Amino acid sequence: MSELLGKNFLQALSNASRSVANADSEAAASDAVAALQGAVEVLVVGSGEATLSIVEDTFYLDRKMLAHASTAFDAMLSELKERKIDSITLMRGATASDLSDLAALIAGVSDDLPAGGTVRLNESRLSPSDLDVRPLHDLRRPYSFSLDTLREVSRYGSLHLDGVMAAVDDLIERGAADASSSMLLATVQNHHEVTYYHSVNVCLLSMALGRFAGFERDQMRILGLAALLHDVGRVVVDEAALRNPGRLGNEEWAQVRLHPQEGAATIMAASGAGQEIAAIVALEHHIRIDGSGYPELNGSETHLFSRIVAIADSYDAITSFRPYRPARTPNEALRVLLEGAGTAYDTDLIRLFIQMTGEYPPGSLLKIGDGRVVMVTDTSDGSRSGLVVRSADGEVLSEPEPIDLSDVELLSQLMVEEAGVDPGSMLESM
Amino acid sequence: MAVSNSSADVDTAGVTWHDEQLQRVRAVFDSVDANASDAELRAKVLAQLPDAFGGSVLGTRLFRDLLRVEHRSSRFLRLLRIWSGKVAAEVWAGDYQAAGLWMRALTEAPVFPEEFSQLVAEAKRDLSRDSLFEELVTGLVAGESPESADLLLASWGEPLIEYLVSQITVDEPVVNRRSIVQLLGMAGRGDVRHLTARLADPRWFVVRSVVTAIGKAGRVSALPALEAVAKYDDDRVRVEVLRAVGALTPDEVPSGALDALGDPSSKVRHVAISLLRASASDSVVTGVVEVLEAGIGSTKDVVRLVEIIAERRGPHVREALERLTVRKLSGGVSRSVRSAARDALAGWSE
Numbered sequence: 001m002s003e004l005l006g007k008n009f010l011q012a013l014s015n016a017s018r019s020v021a022n023a024d025s026e027a028a029a030s031d032a033v034a035a036l037q038g039a040v041e042v043l044v045v046g047s048g049e050a051t052l053s054i055v056e057d058t059f060y061l062d063r064k065m066l067a068h069a070s071t072a073f074d075a076m077l078s079e080l081k082e083r084k085i086d087s088i089t090l091m092r093g094a095t096a097s098d099l100s101d102l103a104a105l106i107a108g109v110s111d112d113l114p115a116g117g118t119v120r121l122n123e124s125r126l127s128p129s130d131l132d133v134r135p136l137h138d139l140r141r142p143y144s145f146s147l148d149t150l151r152e153v154s155r156y157g158s159l160h161l162d163g164v165m166a167a168v169d170d171l172i173e174r175g176a177a178d179a180s181s182s183m184l185l186a187t188v189q190n191h192h193e194v195t196y197y198h199s200v201n202v203c204l205l206s207m208a209l210g211r212f213a214g215f216e217r218d219q220m221r222i223l224g225l226a227a228l229l230h231d232v233g234r235v236v237v238d239e240a241a242l243r244n245p246g247r248l249g250n251e252e253w254a255q256v257r258l259h260p261q262e263g264a265a266t267i268m269a270a271s272g273a274g275q276e277i278a279a280i281v282a283l284e285h286h287i288r289i290d291g292s293g294y295p296e297l298n299g300s301e302t303h304l305f306s307r308i309v310a311i312a313d314s315y316d317a318i319t320s321f322r323p324y325r326p327a328r329t330p331n332e333a334l335r336v337l338l339e340g341a342g343t344a345y346d347t348d349l350i351r352l353f354i355q356m357t358g359e360y361p362p363g364s365l366l367k368i369g370d371g372r373v374v375m376v377t378d379t380s381d382g383s384r385s386g387l388v389v390r391s392a393d394g395e396v397l398s399e400p401e402p403i404d405l406s407d408v409e410l411l412s413q414l415m416v417e418e419a420g421v422d423p424g425s426m427l428e429s430m
Numbered sequence: 431m432a433v434s435n436s437s438a439d440v441d442t443a444g445v446t447w448h449d450e451q452l453q454r455v456r457a458v459f460d461s462v463d464a465n466a467s468d469a470e471l472r473a474k475v476l477a478q479l480p481d482a483f484g485g486s487v488l489g490t491r492l493f494r495d496l497l498r499v500e501h502r503s504s505r506f507l508r509l510l511r512i513w514s515g516k517v518a519a520e521v522w523a524g525d526y527q528a529a530g531l532w533m534r535a536l537t538e539a540p541v542f543p544e545e546f547s548q549l550v551a552e553a554k555r556d557l558s559r560d561s562l563f564e565e566l567v568t569g570l571v572a573g574e575s576p577e578s579a580d581l582l583l584a585s586w587g588e589p590l591i592e593y594l595v596s597q598i599t600v601d602e603p604v605v606n607r608r609s610i611v612q613l614l615g616m617a618g619r620g621d622v623r624h625l626t627a628r629l630a631d632p633r634w635f636v637v638r639s640v641v642t643a644i645g646k647a648g649r650v651s652a653l654p655a656l657e658a659v660a661k662y663d664d665d666r667v668r669v670e671v672l673r674a675v676g677a678l679t680p681d682e683v684p685s686g687a688l689d690a691l692g693d694p695s696s697k698v699r700h701v702a703i704s705l706l707r708a709s710a711s712d713s714v715v716t717g718v719v720e721v722l723e724a725g726i727g728s729t730k731d732v733v734r735l736v737e738i739i740a741e742r743r744g745p746h747v748r749e750a751l752e753r754l755t756v757r758k759l760s761g762g763v764s765r766s767v768r769s770a771a772r773d774a775l776a777g778w779s780e
Contacts, residue, residue, distance in 0.1 A: 213475045222483045261499055264492060269512050271519070276488035283495060295499040304478045348474055355468060 002396055003425040004416070005043055006052070006061035007069040009090075011191065012039035013103065014076055018192060020100070021107035033100050040099065044092045051124045053087040054080055055131060057141075065132050067140070068424035071188045072197075074144045075151075079106055087124045094118040137427045139185050142170035143200055146228060150196040153266075154235045161225070161272025168203065168224035176204050177211035177220060180378045180430070183330075183362040187416075187424040189320050195234045198316055203228040205312035206305075209349070212356040222274040226281035227309045233263025233282060247324045257294045260286055281306045285313055288344040307346040311337060311353050314345070329413050330361040358384060363423035365389070365416065369409030373419050376405065377430050387429060389421045396420055400429050486528035489516070490535035497535075497542040506546050510536075510553035517557060521566050521582075524573065530581030537585050558589035564604050567594070567613060571605040576612070583613060584620035591617050591624045595631075598639050611639050615646025622647050626655035634664040641667060645674030653678060660686055665695035672698065676705040683713040691735070692726045699731055707738050712746070715739050719750050722767050725759050732763045733770045740774035751775045 012035050019032040043050045043061075052061055054077060059066040070077055083105065098114035102121075105113065113121060146167040153159050176182055186201035206227035210220050234256075248256060263282035267275050284306035287293040302310075318333035328336075334354055341350040358379030360366060366374050371392035378385045387400035416422055482488065493513065500506045513536055520529035536550060570576045583590060594614045597603040603610060618625035625647060628640045637659060644652045653675065660671050668690070675686045687709075690702035706714055718735050721727065727735060739750055754771035758764055 214472045215476075215479070219479060219483070261496055262505075264496055265505070265508060265512065268489065268493065268496075269508075269515075274484055276484045276492060280488065280492050283492060297495050297498065304475070304480070348471055351471055352475060355471075 002420055003061070003064065003066050003069060003422050004420060005039075006059065006064070006066045007072065007422060009036075009039040009043050009052070009061075010059070010066075010069055010073045010076060012036040013106070014073060014190075014192060016099065016103035017076070017079075017107040020103045020109055029100075030096075033096050033103065036099050036103065037094060037096055040090045040094045041092070044090060044094075048092045049089060051087055051089045051126075053124065053126045053131075054085070055126065055128060055133075057081075057144075058136060060126065060131055063126075063130060063132050065134060065428070066425070067134075067136055067428045068188055068422050070136075071140050071143055071185070071424070072190050074147055075190075075193065076106065079108070083108075084122075086122050087126070089120040089123050091118045091120070134428045137181065137185070138174040139171065139176060139181055139204075139427075142167060142174050142176070143185060143188070143204075145170055146200045146203065147193070147196050150199055150228070150232070150235070151193075153232060159229075159232065159266055159270040161267070161270045161275055161278075164228055165221065165225055165272065165274065168221055168228060171203065171224060172207065172217065172220055176207050176224070179208040179212060179356050180362040181427065182208040183357065184377070184424055184427045184430075186316060187319070187363045187422070191321070194320075195231050198313075198320065199228055199231050201316045201320075202230060202309060202312045205315060206308050209308055209312065209353055209356060213349075213352055222277050223305050223308065225274045226278040226305050227312060229263065229267055229278045230281050230285045230309050230313065231259065231263065232266055233259035233261065235266075257286075260284070261295055277303065277305055281309050285309045288340075289346050290343045293344075307349055311345050311349055314340075315353075327415065329415060330357070330364045331359060331413055334359070334361070360384075360413070365414040365419040365421065365423060366405075366410055367412045367414055368405075369411060373414065373421065374403055374405065374408075375400070375419075375421065375423050375426050377426070387426055389426065390419065400426060486516075486520070486525075486531040490531045493532075493535050494541050497540075501543055503546065503549065506542070506549060507553075510549060514553055514557045518562055521562060521569070524569050526566075526570065526579035526582050530579065530583075530585060533582050533585040537587075555589060558586070558593070560593065563590065563593040566590075567597075567604055567610070570613065571609045576616070580616055580619070583616040584618075586617060587620050588624045591628070595628055595636060595640070598636055599633065607639065611642050612646060614639065614643035615648075618643055618647035618652075619649065622649035622652045626652050629655055629659050634662070634667055637662065638664070638667045638670050641670040641674050645670070645677035648678065650678050657686070660689075665693070665698050668693065668695065668698045669701050672701050672705060676708070680709075681711065683709060683711045683717050688717045688721055691721050691731065696728075699727070703731065703734050703738065706735075707741070712742075712744070715742060715747055715750050719754065722754060722763075723757065723759055725763060727763065729763055729766045732767050736767060736770035736774050740778050748775070748778065751778060 012032075016029075016032040016036045019029045024032070040050075050062060052059060054060075057077065058070045059073070059077065085106075088102065095116045095118050098116040098119040101110065101112050101114040102119050104110035149164050149167045152163070182204040186204045188197060188201070190197045203224050207220055207224045210223045215223065260283045264279040267279040267282055280303050283295070284297075284302040287295075287297065287302050287306070288310075289302070289307065291299045314337060315333050318328050318336055319330055321327040334357065337345055337350055337353065341347045356379075358376070360376045360379070362376050362379060364376040366376065366386075368374055372388050373390035374386040375389050376384065376386045384405040386403050386405050388397060388403050389400050390396055493509070496509055500509055513532060516532045517529050520526070520532060537554070540547070540550070542550065566579070566582075570579050591614060594610050594617060597605075597610050598607060614625065622644065625640055625644050629637055631637055631640070641656065641659065644656060656671050656675055656678075659667060662668055662671065672686055672690055687702040687705040690698050693699050693702070706718060718739055722732055722735055736751075736754065739747060739754075751771050751774055755768050755775060757768070759767055
């Protein structure tokens with residue numbers, strides 16, 4: 001069972017749940033439930049049923065661990081645990097009524113359990129011995145902790161820098177400076193919490209670049225803090241504008257352009273070590289190296305950390321899905337960055353970033369000469385290694401095989417959907 | 431890793447791979463400082479790391495940028511609340527230098543839109559609470575280096591001066607009056623007009639303290655205002671005016687001091703003579719001779735004035751003393767002057 005199928009189901013469940021919670025129109029809610037039904041049908045093809053379980057803060061689909069999806073749907077994991085739901089068994093022909101009840105239950109707007117029998121809760125309790133149990137990568141827990149600190153800003157409207165710094169310390173402690181792990185984990189996305197996930201990803205990428213440049217731990221901490229908070233202004237500007245599914249209109253765009261100054265002010269209103277740099281980065285991260293961009297300041301050179309975060313920010317944005325455009329490959333993101341070297345981005349930092357990532361950054365999915373699909377895992381020290389994730393006949397390998405990519409013929413680069421493999425899910429296989 | 435060059439555009443499993451894309455990437459990459467080695471590149475980046483990763487210098491720089499770009503009054507008010515919190519927090523923490531930087535960030539060379547001037551004035555007024563001033567004043571006097579608050583006091587200006595002046599008039603000020611006057615002088619350095627305006631106060635003791643503070647403020651632009659109170663009724667004020675003028679013009683002949691030699695108050699004359707004695711100007715000799723020749727001063731005074739001349743060196747001093755030994759002067763001190771001049775000349779050497 002592909003992790004992507006599990007992820008698609010969780011995405012559809014998350015959409016339906018939010019639609020119910022936000023009291024969307026009946027038609028919109030009905031569409032969301034219909035999409036959920038579609039995801040379930042794909043999931044149960046063959047076996048006739050599928051079980052999503054939660055064991056020790058991790059989702060499992062039948063016996064397969066959904067490591068990356070557990071990070072991507074961190075909030076849903078918490079919501080399910082809060083409602084004491086350990087497993088959801090989905091039957092072929094799951095009804096809209098049952099799925100609608102499930103969505104409402106998860107959203108917290110109803111206590112009604114699905115009664116039609118096609119969706120069963122807590123029926124299938126799996127023990128660890130039944131499962132494909134692997135230790136989660138050390139970075140996943142601090143990643144979730146970092147998400148929580150950002151959620152709190154939105155929930156309580158105030159920022160506690162000590163808490164954010166603790167999250168950064170935790171990330172550093174668990175190896176966030178390792179470029180390969182950071183880049184793989186940074187492939188995680190969540191469509192409903194775009195800003196939070198993007199912020200943590202930018203934090204990981206910035207710290208990896210900082211470490212690659214030779215920064216000391218204290219410098220890394222401040223860089224991490226600044227990167228994690230670079231978009232905190234998005235939390236306080238009109239979120240409706242930011243969630244617009246299409247391209248932004250003039251008014252919405254004007255709102256978005258205010259987020260740097262909102263973020264800087266929010267950070268300055270708090271108190272704690274590193275707040276000045278964090279606020280500077282929040283204010284400057286959309287200012288290009290040639291002085292253009294926004295907001296319009298006095299034209300002096302932006303802070304080194306702002307220039308680092310600008311690169312990580314763009315890289316993550318380009319490789320992430322947005323409602324108005326699809327995600328692009330890591331290599332394509334590098335091309336965009338390179339084309340902006342000297343105008344949008346600091347040339348030296350771009351060079352370092354590309355030296356760190358290689359032409360095909362960790363997480364890149366490549367089709368090689370013999371038809372197999374490999375995922376790049378490590379590009380450090382000039383070595384290029386990866387994992388074979390799909391065989392030449394298209395089968396997704398349950399146990400990815402290591403491969404040295406130094407002399408391998410490259411045919412094409414694939415998107416996640418094309419490869420049928422989520423790069424982040426391979427973090428535990430490295 | 432080798433890239434297949436079999437075709438410019440390879441369609442594999444429905445995915446189009448543009449080989450030119452990679453070539454374009456490489457072209458851009460190769461054009462970027464291709465000669466720098468990794469170590470050089472890293473060193474270049476590390477050299478850009480700032481010395482400081484926090485502190486008020488960075489914070490206030492950022493704050494001024496925020497003031498510059500914020501055009502919404504509600505959000506501008508929020509910035510003012512942040513500013514107010516920063517100043518107060520630094521004062522309570524006893525970091526007067528940092529508090530000064532924050533105060534100056536808003537008050538010096540304004541960068542905010544002009545229509546917000548009123549909001550800024552109100553914010554400054556709101557911040558100027560007696561409780562905060564008391565904390566500041568007592569903290570400064572108890573501390574070892576009140577000069578660290580130079581910037582803060584000078585930038586705070588009028589509201590602080592108003593508070594300090596009020597402390598002069600109360601029975602039990604929060605610190606002694608001498609300290610208050612010292613702080614008043616520091617507060618007047620930003621714009622001494624806030625101090626000179628207080629010279630119109632009807633209470634002599636307020637005027638005296640303000641005059642002293644003006645002398646400590648060190649702003650020569652205050653001289654006309656001081657001269658305007660040089661004839662103040664109370665001689666305690668006149669004494670302070672003389673001292674203040676002397677402090678503001680240390681390298682010049684204290685002209686007010688020469689005039690003050692004719693003051694009816696012996697205290698004023700005494701201070702004037704001290705100022706003349708302390709003055710390094712060569713013109714002191716000429717000025718004092720003119721005063722003596724005009725017959726101004728008591729017998730005791732003229733002896734001390736001749737001593738002031740005799741304490742100096744140079745041919746013009748001998749010439750002045752010789753002239754005084756023979757000159758018949760108006761008033762009743764002619765003999766005393768000649769006698770003092772002769773005595774001085776006898777013991778005088780080049």
